Amino acid sequence: FSAVELRQMRDELQSFLLEYQFGLREVETKLGILRDEFQHTHDYNPIEHVSSRVKSPDSIVDKVSRKGIDPDLDSIRTHITDIAGVRVTCSFVHDAYRLFDLLTGQDDIRVRVVKDYIAEPKENGYKSLHAIVEVPVFLSTGRVDVPVEVQFRTIAMDFWASLEHKIYYKYDSHVPQELLAELKDAATTASDLDLRMERLHRELRAPEGSEPARIPRGRSA
Numbered sequence: 001f002s003a004v005e006l007r008q009m010r011d012e013l014q015s016f017l018l019e020y021q022f023g024l025r026e027v028e029t030k031l032g033i034l035r036d037e038f039q040h041t042h043d044y045n046p047i048e049h050v051s052s053r054v055k056s057p058d059s060i061v062d063k064v065s066r067k068g069i070d071p072d073l074d075s076i077r078t079h080i081t082d083i084a085g086v087r088v089t090c091s092f093v094h095d096a097y098r099l100f101d102l103l104t105g106q107d108d109i110r111v112r113v114v115k116d117y118i119a120e121p122k123e124n125g126y127k128s129l130h131a132i133v134e135v136p137v138f139l140s141t142g143r144v145d146v147p148v149e150v151q152f153r154t155i156a157m158d159f160w161a162s163l164e165h166k167i168y169y170k171y172d173s174h175v176p177q178e179l180l181a182e183l184k185d186a187a188t189t190a191s192d193l194d195l196r197m198e199r200l201h202r203e204l205r206a207p208e209g210s211e212p213a214r215i216p217r218g219r220s221a
């Protein structure tokens with residue numbers, strides 16, 4: 001390649017990734033508005049925190065080779081839908097679903113795919129609600145609809161997933177069987193905690209004078 005061609009490739013790659021950066025900003029703004037309005041109207045913040053990232057070029061290249069995708073920008077755009085990713089961590093499971101409904105119900109958002117790993121956890125115990133949404137971004141050249149993967153989860157699910165991710169990388173994806181079993185057990189403990197915290201929270205928010213929700217003792221309370 002000549003120096004001019006290399007510069008052109010770099011520029012193309014930069015504008016390609018910039019679109020995803022803009023897509024993230026739009027989704028983050030929507031979530032920020034929902035959080036602030038919710039706090040104002042209901043005196044309650046359903047979002048614990050939001051993090052986002054554009055996939056690194058290295059990680060895009062890994063996925064291209066893992067999935068046998070043609071290494072050109074058009075097929076990457078078509079086949080890799082998590083180049084822009086936002087993670088919304090909520091205190092409670094019902095908030096994760098509520099945020100999902102509020103975001104995906106907006107009429108400029110198009111929902112491409114939903115994977116509900118909260119209702120149907122993965123075999124290893126992973127839980128989260130995933131949606132690939134398309135958000136419109138307006139550039140000087142016109143409108144582009146940018147795919148963004150949004151993951152909704154609770155603090156407990158997030159705690160579990162980040163540890164599992166670290167273990168998976170440490171063992172280069174060959175995690176010993178005992179550790180896998182222990183992770184799965186920890187996922188059950190995390191779900192139990194989510195249930196329990198949600199019940200306590202409901203009791204806290206029940207109108208004064210009303211019958212307090214009964215909180216059963218025991219493992220799945």
Ligand code: 0O2
Pocket residue numbers: 082085115122124126130160161162164165
């Ligand atoms: P990172 O570092 O978060 O970007 P694919 O993305 O094509 O491999 P699929 O089925 O299209 O898989 O997507 P899916 O199932 O919606 O999962 C994509 C993302 O969800 C992953 O992105 C993780 O962030 C998260 N995820 C899915 N399964 C697991 C899991 O078992 N453990 C943990 N810790 N996270 C999971 P990346 O690109 O793998 O990683």
